[in-house]
Amino acid sequence: MNRISKGILYIISILNMLGICFIYPELPKRIPIRWDINWQVRDWTDKKVIFLLGLFPIILLLLISFLPKKDRKKETMKQRKAYGIVAMTIVLFLIVLVWITIAAALEIEFKMQLILPSILGVLLIIFGNYMPIIRSNYYFGIRNPWTLSNEKVWRKTHRVGGYVFAIIGVVMIIASFAFKDGGKFSFVVLIAGLIGVNLYSFILSKKVRE
Numbered sequence: 001m002n003r004i005s006k007g008i009l010y011i012i013s014i015l016n017m018l019g020i021c022f023i024y025p026e027l028p029k030r031i032p033i034r035w036d037i038n039w040q041v042r043d044w045t046d047k048k049v050i051f052l053l054g055l056f057p058i059i060l061l062l063l064i065s066f067l068p069k070k071d072r073k074k075e076t077m078k079q080r081k082a083y084g085i086v087a088m089t090i091v092l093f094l095i096v097l098v099w100i101t102i103a104a105a106l107e108i109e110f111k112m113q114l115i116l117p118s119i120l121g122v123l124l125i126i127f128g129n130y131m132p133i134i135r136s137n138y139y140f141g142i143r144n145p146w147t148l149s150n151e152k153v154w155r156k157t158h159r160v161g162g163y164v165f166a167i168i169g170v171v172m173i174i175a176s177f178a179f180k181d182g183g184k185f186s187f188v189v190l191i192a193g194l195i196g197v198n199l200y201s202f203i204l205s206k207k208v209r210e
Contacts, residue, residue, distance in 0.1 A: 005084060006061065009091050013057040016095045020054045023102060031105035037187040039112040041104065050105075053098050057091045064091075082130040086140060089126050093119065114176050117186050121172035124190075128166030131158045144198055146205035153208055157201040168193045 027047045034043035064087045096119060103110060134141045136154040141147070142161050147154040172186040179185055 005088060006065070009061055009088060010058070012095065013061060013091065016057060016098060017051075017054045020050055020098065020102075024050065027102065027105050031101060033101075035112070035116075037184050039116060047105070050098065050101065053094075053101065057094045060087070060091055060094065082133050083140060086127060086130055089123055093123055117172045117176035120186075121169040121176070124165045124169030124172065126169075128162045128164070128169060131162035131165060134158055142197060142201065144201055146201045150205060150208055153201060153205050156204055157197065160200055161197045164193045164197050 024047070027050065029047055030044040031047045031050055032041040032043070033045040033049065034041070036042045064084075100112070100116065104112070131141065136148065136151055138148070141154075142157050147157050168189055171189050175185045175189070
């Protein structure tokens with residue numbers, strides 16, 4: 001991520017915090033903090049937690065600047081484009097999540113079962129698009145004992161994982177509009193995809209050692 005992109009994200013994150021400060025007096029004493037797989041609120045917490053949620057994007061931006069320099073494999077710094085886009089997407093997602101929480105707390109009517117799965121779907125599609133070009137590192141990507149221990153396993157797992165994540169993202173977007181229980185379906189597909197990719201990684205690692 002270049003300095004301009006990072007600077008813009010810092011500005012957006014600071015504006016996000018200012019927005020939280022502005023809206024804070026209007027929030028009820030308790031805000032939603034957890035949703036179930038049907039995107040129904042299941043847990044509530046003190047509204048002060050919204051400041052912590054608002055700090056997450058800024059904390060992540062600080063980590064984005066710090067962690068690549070600590071990568072022992074020194075690969076993160078060589079792939080700044082992929083690293084930057086993935087990190088930028090997560091930062092923006094966290095900010096959107098803050099305002100979804102605020103909207104839910106203020107009882108603003110919106111279709112959570114459509115909005116959040118669609119946003120998550122877009123997030124997964126972006127991840128999937130960049131996964132094949134991510135080189136082995138200790139900070140982002142599909143990091144398990146098998147990918148981190150073998151370059152070939154890392155490369156093939158991320159190639160397959162890229163397709164899987166992109167497909168899951170598309171499925172989540174379609175399911176949120178096509179099915180009444182799209183949340184459950186999307187959750188099952190996501191878990192199955194994550195298990196499948198890691199299982200593929202494990203099997204591939206076994207074959208490489210033989």
